[in-house]
Amino acid sequence: MNPAQALRDIAFHLERAGEPTYRVRAFRQAAAVVDKQDPEALAVRARAGTLTALRGIGKATAGVIEDVLAGREPAYHAKLTEPELPDGGPLRSALRGDCHTHSDWSDGGSSIGEMAAAGRALGHEWMVLTDHSPRLTVANGLSAERLLRQMDVVAEANEVLAPFRLLHGIEVDILDDGALDQREDLLARLDFVVASVHSKLRMPAKEMTPRMLAAVAHPRVRVLGHCTGRLRSRRPESEFDAEAVFAACREHGVAVEINSRPERLDPPMRLLRLATDLGCDFAIDSDAHAPGQLDWQVYGCERAQRAGIGPDRVINTRTADALLDDA
Known part of the structure; x- marks a missing residue:
């Protein structure tokens, strides 16, 4: 070395x-x-x-x-000390990619190229880059102009890393009224949109529920990110009508994210089982902000298996072409 x-x-x-x-x-x-x-x-x-x-x-x-x-x-x-990761079982072996990752263009710690190369080294066929949208200034969210520049960087990365594919996406903030925090014409040019609530997390359920329902109904949204917004032992879950939101996800073909970050593990198991019973599809995502966090997906795999979720209901098991065809 x-x-x-x-x-x-x-x-x-x-x-x-x-x-x-x-x-x-x-x-x-x-x-x-x-x-x-x-x-x-x-x-x-x-x-x-x-x-x-x-x-x-x-x-x-x-x-x-x-x-x-x-x-x-x-x-x-x-x-160096680090927790022993679960092996993720057969579900981890079935994953082809990761739908939620960040680079140093927003609040990640590594370049786009380093993140993509690490994903390829883990055995992924594809990975979605989903840096934050503009309103999340604390996370250096991307303005429309920066997002446009990032498109060129993603194209260059794909030339270097082929046949691995880096899909260009965004983790777009769900605004107070359920609108998405980016221009519609730019959302239309992206491969993938993850929509997440990052502000006013203590909003009453009677307001949070229609906010989330409006975002899920947006035709560009593919994944509802970390739906309760919880940080284990540090921040409680947001309150919303989970049955209504998950039913809307099923109706609109939006995957419920199984967020694998150890401090999130969102949704909690009772809601994960509810979404399973309601027939939702899922995205098992690392929400990685650095290359060493990409294999945190195993935490999500372990929880999905506990909920009885098979590979056929996990969109990460699809090829990149199939993922894009479903958009």
Whole structure:
């Protein structure tokens, strides 16, 4: 393993452990710096102890580089701890892609290319990039102009990564009246739309229910994202008429997302079973904000199997062409 690979490997494991984005970014940025250095000059700096003079190399990342160049296992590895993931069973093996991922264009920690390459390395055939929409300023949501520029970046990534396909989507905020937070002409140009509530999560059910029903009825919406908005132990579930919303999802061909982020695991099992009984389809998504989080899908797979959901009801098991044909 070379120093850049070692730094990225550590970043990957930090991501899987849910470590803060700034810490992960430090290792990925250091790897990018190493990529640009002459290997012999890098080795000279390592021997002289001057790696931290390079902008983007700190004490911890310099230690990893020095260990690798000296032929040692990086000492930083001893600091890495991460939860043991479930294996996801046969449902994980049936997944072909992921419908909900983020890059550093919004609130993710890695580039579009890095996210797509990591998805391919996991064995995915396709992945949907769904950065946030403009109103979510805290997550650096994409204006119409930035979304247009991102289309070119996605096209370039597909040229490099083919036959893997990066589908261009958006996680669009559901506004207070149920409208979607992006221009209609741009939504029409995207491959995929995930619609999620991110604001006024404590809205009374009598207002939240029609808000969600309006979004689900929008012809461009393919997935209802993290429907209760809960953060386990930190934020309670939003209140809405779940039977009405899930019935509308079934009627309009909108998949209910099984959000696999460990702090979300949304919807909770009682609602997941309700959606199953009502005949909904599902999207098992990582909601990854970094490459190391992409294989969090196994959490969603485990929960889907507990609810009795088979591969035929999970849209991630479809080919990219079939996914797009169903739009």
